[in-house]
Amino acid sequence: MVQRLVSPDDSWSVAVSSFHAYEISGPGVAGWLQVSSAATAALLALTALLGWLIALDGMGLPGHRRALPADPDRDAQRHEAMLWALLAIIVGVIVANKAFSPQYMMWLAGPLAMLWAEGTRAGSRRPARRVTIMALAAAGLTQLVFPLNYTALVGDHPGGFVTTVLVARNLVMVGLALHCTRHALRAAWRVGLRSDPTPDSGRELV
Template sequence: MSRPATRRAASLGRLLTNGFVAFSLWVLSRALMALLWSNRETFIDHDVRYYFWQLDADGVSGALVEYPTPIAVFLDLIRITAGRTENAYVIAFVLIMVILDGAVTVWLWRSYSKTASAYWAAYTWCIGSLIWFRIDLLPAVAVLASLVWVTRRPIASGAAVAVGAATKLWPAMLIAPMLGTDRWGKRRGLGFLIAGGLLGLGSVLFFGWTRSISPVTWQSDRGLQIESIVATVPMIRHAFISPDLFHTELSQYNAWEIFGPGVDFWLSVADWMLVGSVLLAVALGWLIALGGMGLPHHRLPNANDPDTMAARTHAIVLAQIALICATIVANKTFSPQYMIWLGGPLAILLSLSLPRRDRIQARWLAILGLICAAMTHLVFPLNYSGLISQPTAEHADTVRLVVRNLLVIALCVASVTMALKSAWRIGRDDPQVASSH
């Protein structure tokens, strides 16, 4: 055998060996997730059963009004094809999510980055089997795809953001820093408009205006969910200071909410923080898409310079992480599955080719993300009963919640700071921006 043939055979052997090891580790991690589910977490299938009950009783027009119409249609298709029985629906739903989980891991490994694939698998393992029993894996994968395609297939990248927004509303904000006046930014905007326009128009034409905007009104009317960041102080008072003044109950919005003195104040804080997250999206969009045009020493041509492509991609990924964190922190609801949203952007960030300082920061951010994911799993579903008992029976459960919330705040502050610094450099008259990437 010639030397080139020998080298090719050796490379193929290493590839197959590495691929087999990676696949084996993924299977092992998922087996452990399934084992823990079967022993301690079987009750987390309630949401999937809720999807079925709602759709079976009211159809897409009247069911799941808290979700955008396109995702309700998707969930109803599962119900129809699964045979219209509850248990079959749960099995079909979970099977789809397991396949999607595995497909994303393989796709990243073969077509993008082994580092990103390994991080995605590790991050979702930290969250646990919950990723298979909630729809949040769908917008998470859509956001991940948008970043994988951000420069490779910009039209598809923008369309992926629109698909994410059609499953949960929040990804719509992520398009702001992805826009621009260069051909990549214009194409991402075009993809978002086409996909979003078709999905929105289809929703209005087939299901009406009221059903199409119902997710917005549903969210605005909700109370203070016990796991939310803004509920941290009331939950501390509920557990340690004034347990007789607070109580928790399962509200009409299918969430455990806290009631007591000061709750209205924290709800107003959440509203103002939500405004802040929207302003953050505008600011990041201005700095990245328009190069901070109008600021001293900032010019639009700098942002459009092809030599700054790597720096701009880095800024876009950081912006996505920051906006997702800001959305989570500002929300008066913090369901544990929200943490799934961060897995893709953190995986992409970790796989970028960055200068040493940025690479070190990316690693620390990724590690903090893993810790937050693992702590979220410890809060729900593993140690939730102490948060909803009257009065709080297990103070350790509240301590875990507070620690998790503080870590998420730290992740938010760090990511927003890094995103703004990176975005600030994009349009600035600084030749080192391009050369450093």
């Protein structure tokens, strides 16, 4: 969109696709489609990794072991990790998608509400607050794009203001995805850690 803003108008075309969405074609679009496909593949790998760490307690990794049948502390850690993983995967789907419909932002409401309603651990309250602020900022910027300024975005002469807002929204979403992924991996990694380090571990497990 930035490239379209600064390049000649005849280099670009805007049409409604068979999916009833505006589709913009022009220089560089094919490359970004490949980036989107690569991001989707990375998201699938992340989902598999989180599933291994959370559902299987990272079985096979150094310092990890399967939980006992009744382990309240491990269950609480697993539940928190599941919430962060759910949020990271949903944000990842939005960011990696080849389309960004405004209603996608509503997908974040459920996991964010669960994260707060379930009561986060002391060390997770600040990250939960941070991702909520980022999500609300992205939602507000999305509202400025659609429906308030969407005509200027897909018209023959794109507006500089709405393009800037769109870029800002997308950067916030990328930051949100990275932030959620980081905390999801940290929470998932802790699920399978032994609570009683063995004498030959050599160092404390954190």
